Amino acid sequence: KAGVTQTPRYLIKTRGQQVTLSCSPISGHRSVSWYQQTPGQGLQFLFEYFSETQRNKGNFPGRFSGRQFSNSRSEMNVSTLELGDSALYLCASSLVSGFGNTIYFGEGSWLTVV
């Protein structure tokens, strides 16, 4: 069974540009979450989607957005990139949303903003 797949794995963008990251969850999983990982702030929750609806959102500015498609694949978008957006962006999936569900992570997308 394939794991969580994230693309692209590495990318470099310029300040002010926008970026779209893609995530394909494990087959059958309907919940997709996104996390940002930086050395200073650690792992921070961005948002969670379930059945194409955003269920939860972390404390990030509106420049960070996401969506989920009917096949459960998800994308996240960051507009007007800032240097501080440089991070590892991790996507995770689980069968359903809610407590007690094992969450499986992808390998992440390394974003560098210059």
Next chain:
Amino acid sequence: SQQGEEDPQALSIQEGENATMNCSYKTSINNLQWYRQNSGRGLVHLILIRSNEREKHSGRLRVTLDTSKKSSSLLITASRAADTASYFCATDAWITGSNYKLTFGKGTLLTVNP
């Protein structure tokens, strides 16, 4: 803010020794999960322990949970060089209403020397 706080921040041991990492958290939880992350890679799920469980085993891993002290520990027995990684605890907590999020600590960097 970080819900879970791992201790120690870094741990260096010799192959064959046991490694113990601790996690403390602030608010009531439903479940606590431990993850491993190799440098620059995604997170690998290790164990999920529910709030009504006190101990759980998986291979060389032993996790305990003390809800009265709001703490958990991860023990890796007979460590191997391949266990070198960062270890994170993650707790689920309510945001508002029926919404929740998984909150990670900053992790313990374990180095196992051959």
